[in-house]
Amino acid sequence: MAVFVLSKHKRPLMPCSEKRARLLLQRGRAVVHKRYPFTVRLKDRVGGDTQPLRLKLDPGSQTTGLAVVREADNGQHVLCLFELVHRGFQIKKALQQRASFRRRRRSQNLRHRAPRFDNRTKPKGWLAPSLQHRVDTVMAWVDRLCKLAPITALDQELVRFDTQKLANPEIIGIEYQQGTLLGYEVREYLLEKWGRECAYCGATDTPLEVEHIVARSRGGSNRVSNLTLSCHGCNTEKDRQPLADFFATSKGLKKRLKKCGHTAEARLERVQCQQQRPLRDASAVNATRWALFNALKATGLPVAVGTGGRTKYNRQRLGIPKTHALDAACVGPLDALHDWQVPTLTIKATGRGSYQRTRLDKFGFRRGVLMRQKQVHGFQTGDMVNAIVPTGKKIGTHTGRVAVRKTGSFNIQTENGVVDGVSYKYCTIIQRGDGYGYHLLPSTNLKGEAGQAVA
The missing domain is CATH 3.30.420.10 (Ribonuclease H-like superfamily/Ribonuclease H)
Incomplete structure (x- = not known):
């Protein structure tokens, strides 16, 4: 993995290899600027040529x-x-909890913040x-x-699939309709729409084939609303049958449905309902992508x-x-x-902490009180530390994210798990907490798994 390099005045230069960064540090030409992502700052260089x-x-x-x-x-x-x-998910859960607290205070005539939903307006793009x-x-x-x-x-x-081209394949021309990329767009959309399982029997972990709900010989079209995914067995048995007849007469389908714990009536209703799902659902999923796109343009x-x-x-x-x-x-x-x-x-x-000074049990009652100071002996929760413990049960070197306690006995989240009860005297700051946790995944097994992952 390349190492980021900054000039003497903290201007970005071309990233270098790990070996070169190690030599620069050993020779005293650079210092460590940031641990995650690893960045060095040169002492004797102001600028240089860069590549795109x-x-x-x-x-x-x-x-x-x-x-x-x-x-x-x-x-x-x-x-x-x-x-x-x-x-x-954590943000959504915290907002739901806050709403329940306020609702209870209002209903119990306790000290509360007045409801404000009537005088709030959401701006465009909210x-x-x-x-x-x-x-x-x-x-x-x-x-x-x-x-x-x-x-x-x-x-x-920007989007998982181009819904406009899926709805009308001839919007740009016959070149797109018959192009190599069209099959990937359609298949990716169908995988997302039908939950990556056979629409008829619900089978998973099996090769799926693109299937016409209404057969072409019965007037069915190639529009994406008439396509679904099915296993080879269902695709062969259905052939050109109408959907209702296939679910009513196919013995092989009923046998497969029985293994999966489904009924023919329920699966038929699901297929008919899913078929009518409009294409705008995909646009709703991609709502944040457009907001991100506008932010990137800025x-x-x-x-x-x-x-x-x-x-x-x-x-x-x-x-x-x-x-x-x-x-x-x-x-x-x-x-x-x-x-x-x-x-x-x-x-x-991971966030930067919470103003809430207590914890709750599963019934909503207060459980304990948290300390009010954020730092303990110069450390705060979220800092990356290196702890060298010379004796005792925790002997060894532990590197990870620290969670502080008022007593000075900290917990350290390492790659191998949590090490609790480490004294602050053995800890050294590597990088101050910035609201994120870091973990480096090695690449040694990527090449070996390539064939299996692609298949």
Whole structure:
């Protein structure tokens, strides 16, 4: 994984290899500027030549992939891979808990904050806090990486699939309708719509085939609303039968449904209901992507966009395994991708604490009181520390995220689990808490798993 390099005046220079960074540190020409992501700052250099770098993004509901690549004549070379894990679920849960507290105070005539829903208006483009958090977190890391590397352009997977072209394949012309990429767009959309299982029998972990709900011989079209996914057995047995007749007469289908614990009537109703789902559901899923796209344009850098179908097409064509970070590296037009077998830095959004000074049990009653000071002996929860314990049950070196206690006996979250009861006297600050937790995933087994992941 490349190491970010800053000049003497903290200007971004071209990233270097780990070996070169190690030599610069040993010779005293550089100092460690930041541990995660690892960045060094040169002491004797002000500027230098740079090459065009692109920052690619693959937005996701729970995890967003980021990749820094270098553009060259023979393709693109991966320098760094990141996976940003969001905390939207925790934000939603906290807001629901706060709403329940206020509701109870109002109903019990206790001291309360007056309801304000009547005098609040939502501005245009408003997103729920759990969704806005994802946009803000991604933009925070885009800004951070632009300060660490000379980023010249951005690539974003704007939508999972182009719903307008799916609804009307001839919107651009026959070239798109018969192109190689169309099959990937349609299949990716159907996988998302039908839950990656056979629509008829509910079978999973089996190859799925694109199937016409109303057969072409009975007047069915190739529009995506008439397509579904089925296993080979259901596809063969259904043939050109109407949907209701297939569920009523097929003995093989009923046998498979019995194994999965489903009934023919329930599955038929599900298929008919799912078939009528409008295409605008996909646009609702991609709501935050448009907000992110507008935020990326505001940076002033050129922004190129692509679809999830193109990303999957690039990844499978080049034989690259599926991860969030590697999906980001495959976003947009891509001829070749080199040096993608690098470690991935997982960045987990943890927040910066809470104003709440107590904890609650499962019944909503107060359980204990938290300390009011944020720092203990110069440490605070979220700091990355290195603890060298010379004696006792916790003997050894422990590196990870610390959780402080008033007594000075801390817990350290390491890669191998939690080490509790470590005295502050043995701890040394590596990096101050910035609201994120970091974990480096090695790349040694990516190449071996490539064939299985792609298949």
